[in-house]
Amino acid sequence: MAGLFGGSGTASTANTLGDLSKDVALTSPPSDSVSDLSFSRQSEHLAVASWDNKVRIYEITANGGSEGKAAFDHEGPVLSCHWSLDGRKVVGAGADKAARMMDLGSGGSTSTQVAAHDQPIRCVRFFEAPQSQAPMIVTGSWDKTIKYWDLRQSQAVATVQCQERVYTLDVEKNLLVVGTADRYINVINLNEPSKFYKTLQSPLKWQTRVVSCFPDATGFAVGSIEGRCAIQYVEEKDASSNFSFKCHRDPPQNNMTNVYSVNAISFHPQHGTFSTAGSDGTFHFWDGVAKHRLKGYPTVGGTIPATAFNHNGAIFAYAVSYDWSKGYASNNPQYPNKVMMHPVTPEECKPRPSVKKR
Known part of the structure; x- marks a missing residue:
């Protein structure tokens, strides 16, 4: 079922071509490449993680x-970087093998270390423990483990060994999805956080770049380095709805197709539609249920390493900065480094009316 949406390098009809003219640049962006974006679920605040060793809010x-x-x-x-569900705290994690948190709710101006690994921490997420609703964080590292941290304790409350280095993870409600090297994907029910509910190989043939949970926690999307995205449901009863599609690739020329990494997948908090963004410098909005592309946007003039919707889906933030997809030689001082705010209109992200017979 691959290719249902078709290639996304060019928009074929005028009604699917999106408009970037109203996008606004973030004031005083980081001085080096942006690695992650996270909006508060409670207010209009954006956290930005960067290679210049800072998290900015x-x-x-x-x-x-x-x-x-x-x-x-x-x-x-x-x-x-990630926000706590109550919008009071921001956590960052990175190459210093540590996660650090700032408590904005207490008016804090300093951060405290809240997690440590033996290797760089690739990703961090807040979640609430299902039984106690206590705020916790989960960290995934290149040391091939994920660790759970209760913010009231200095030691990890649990460590789970993975098959390989952790490249990506995401949490929604009681669902945790962890993507590692060698294309392993581990699905964890946070009611039983120390064991894998399910382990699978990625449905995509190339390295996993990003996983992102559905807002209703029934499944997740996977993006690879080879211009493909997969929609995957957790339970077998929904497996007939699994599919993958091509995106972020140029139209074929002389039997050759340039393909690009899918760096970021963000779900709209209200509609359940989603965005993909990639190393080709474009982003697109999709309706996964109708298997339809809603909007495709022109190139933004640089690779897109990270994206995020705000809490009500009215703003879509995307970073434009070097993602290292072409190695050290392609990075130069002239490369753009900015974060853009795209105002989202309802017709851009609303699902299409279903034509399926019930």
């Missing part, structure tokens, strides 16, 4: 304007 105004509100430092590039 901005307040976003109604017209897309922005103002820096806080920042905290790591001792190496920050690779991931």
Whole structure:
């Protein structure tokens, strides 16, 4: 069922071509490549993780304007950041093998270390423990483990060994999905956090770049380095709805197709539709149920390493900075480094009416 949406390098009809003209740049962006973006679920605040060793927090105004509100430092590039569900805390994790947290709710201006690994931490997420609703974080590292941390304790409450280095993870409700090297994907029910509910090889043939959970936690999307995305449901009864499709690739020329990494997948918090963004410098909005592309956007002038919707889906943030997809030689001082706010209109992200017979 691959290729149902067709290639996304060019928009074939005018009604699917998106408009970037109203996008607004973030004020005072990081001085080095952006690695992650995270919006608060409670307010108009955006956290930005960067290779310049900082997590910055901005307040976003109604017209897309922005103002820096806080920042905290790591001792190496920050690779991931995330907000607590109550919108009071921001956590960052990165190459210094540590996760650090700032408590904005208490008016704090400093960060505290809340996690440690033996190798760089690639990703971090807040979640609430299903039984106690206590705020916790989960970290995934290149040391081939994930660890769970209760913020009231200095030691990890549990460590889970993975098959390989952790490249990506995401949490929604009681669902945790972990993508590692060698294309392993581990599905964890947070009611039983220390064991894998299910382990599978990625349905995509090439290295996993990103996993992102559905808002209703019934499944997840996977993006690979080879311009493909897969929609995967957790339970076998829904497996007939699994499929993959091509995206982020140029139209074929002389029997050759340039393909690009899918770097980021973000789900709309209200509609359940989703975005993909990649090394080709484009992003697209998709309706996974109708298997239809809603909008495709022109190139933004640089690779897109990270994206995020705000809490009500009215703003789509995307970073434009080098993602290292072409190695060291392609990075230069002239490469753009910015974060853009795209105002989302309802017709861009609303699902199409279903034509299936019930």
